[in-house]
Amino acid sequence: MPPDHKAARSNYFKKSVNKLSDGTRKLPESSEELKALLDFLYTGSLPEEKLEKHSCTLYRASQKYEIGYLMEICERYFLRSVNPSNALEYLSIADVRRSQALMAAALGVIVKNMYRIAFTKEFEDFTSKYPDLSVLITRELLNSKRSLGWEK
Incomplete structure (x- = not known):
């Protein structure tokens, strides 16, 4: 697989991967939230406990980085957990x-x-x-x- 195959879940990352000269990128999320985002990008899914803990942050990240499927997962979580x-x-x-x-x-x-x-x-x-x-x-x-x- 090409090196940017993990970025395929996000238009933002697809566009960004080829532009990075040193392979680094500063992301605003905390390390735990960033790990949850990266786990999703690698696997296409999230354990319920990570979704429960980071749903709002992941939702904002899904908007910022154009990750439509993550946005849908978060919205479904919001619908079943609103209180x-x-x-x-x-x-x-x-x-x-x-x-x-x-x-x-x-x-x-x-x-x-x-x-x-x-x-x-x-x-x-x-x-x-x-x-x-x-x-x-x-x-x-x-x-x-x-x-x-x-x-x-």
């Missing part, structure tokens, strides 16, 4: 990726657990960083209350 402690982060990921399924899942969890989420520092930070998504959450919450007969 009140990660729903805000997953909602922001869904917004960037325009993933309707993940957005619906994250919004559903947020709306159902709004009393628990709304009074956290994480939610305060989220509303400052993502005002448009905060409006979306508010509208979803009000729509859910309306469907239960709650008005004004």
Whole structure:
């Protein structure tokens, strides 16, 4: 196999491999996260524990390095693992990726657990960083209350 066969999982790496003069490249991920990324590039799969531990970082790396299959693996993981402690982060990921399924899942969890989420520092930070998504959450919450007969 040619020396760049491992890079074939990523358009970014395919383009980069031939441009490297000294064979090195500085990547921003921690060594553990980088190892998980490289393991994926070599094997095409990830053990569940690595996915669980590094899913958000690997997802960002999959976008940056154009690794579509890794992006899909991470999205499937997000969909099956969304809960009140990660729903805000997953909602922001869904917004960037325009993933309707993940957005619906994250919004559903947020709306159902709004009393628990709304009074956290994480939610305060989220509303400052993502005002448009905060409006979306508010509208979803009000729509859910309306469907239960709650008005004004």
